[in-house]
Amino acid sequence: MRKREKRRGGRPWPKREQRRDDLALIYGWHAVQAALENPARRIRRLRVTPNGARRLEELGIKLAVAPDIVRPEEIDRALPSDAVHQGVLAEADPLPAPALEDLAPDGIVLVLDQITDPHNVGAILRSAAAFGVSAAVTTARHSPEATGVLAKSASGALERVPIVEVVNLARALDAMKTRGFMVVGLDSTGDTDLATVTLCAPLALVLGAEGKGLRRLTGSLCDQVARLDLPGEIKSLNVSNAAALALYIATTKLRS
């Protein structure tokens, strides 16, 4: 079971929302616009403020459901107290998840080894979309759901980066290696600076959890475990920052 986002500020989740484990809550303009424009995303309900309704009309997106025009407070109440929803909230079915076998052995795939913070996973997916990553592989356990803060932080990337959820990451990495992927783990204890590793596509970049890094078995299955050399006093980055840097280095190297 994946963890439900904890609510800040002490207000309890509204009961009705609490039962809808199977619906993704998507709020904020970037995230909602991308969801509305994604033909694979089935929107169940769309709530907008009067201002939001005007903006929606300006954007001229064809809508499958008529929006409910509501006061901002109604959207406030449906979300954690610190959610910056910008007057728009969509409730939608989760996207169909591709199977590992469906991944084209091509380009870069990001593998997230139990990264738990939805802000981090969202930012990583956003960077993945920015660097043209073809998919993200996550673990079924110890990964946040693709909803709420994660969707907001992803800023539309949820609609662009397919997420493959696997039960057994070790088996998944083995399967990817069999299919020709070079598997490179990132860890501060890595043997080599990523900038000096010869990389080739298809490439799987594996990122470990905040604080803990790669699990031992995950690291042992990588073709290489690389570090990011940092010149300053602190020797590790926030995991989404490390992911952005690794993607920059990898895409630059694969292009050259």
Add this chain to the structure above:
Amino acid sequence: MRKREKRRGGRPWPKREQRRDDLALIYGWHAVQAALENPARRIRRLRVTPNGARRLEELGIKLAVAPDIVRPEEIDRALPSDAVHQGVLAEADPLPAPALEDLAPDGIVLVLDQITDPHNVGAILRSAAAFGVSAAVTTARHSPEATGVLAKSASGALERVPIVEVVNLARALDAMKTRGFMVVGLDSTGDTDLATVTLCAPLALVLGAEGKGLRRLTGSLCDQVARLDLPGEIKSLNVSNAAALALYIATTKLRS
């Protein structure tokens, strides 16, 4: 809000501490250890769980205040519900802030133009420490305080990166230019890819707010406004991810 508590030994907690606006709340091991090891940081109170106390002893840090050993729930109650405190909470005076004139015209300085999210500012400071940035300049308004989530996300970097707070950013950029800084703004609408700009030290890298980017006046004062070219469908990164990438590119270019 924390209830008025009896101090160990029965003395009531001094009134001054109860108005805690001026105290920084620092929790989580990386952040607290760095604070305890920083001779410039005055710790007013340190609460640890019994496990935390053992770990503190193992670390062998000389403490200026005797820790209060408390149940985890007491620390829970003193913090927002989603704070991952790992059994340790310090309350400390904010660090003395250097004046702009005290900044050595040397290396890289990060300038944050009204970046408001404390997770982002914390992660940016962490990257700043990782890349050996000499200071961060922030605006007095529309910047989060150096406490709580920001301190946790900074993971000890608050103790390492001096923060210069300025009332008027335009005047500050002018002053930095007079003192020889090359001022480069980052914005998705920038003229040139940062990777192709000839950079020289001392360098001020200016980052704009989430969503909004650089303010117009800020941009107009930059020697150059550069973008980060991204090959994928999404054309902007989370601001802390962009900062990490810009720092990597800048430090690599300044070294070569």
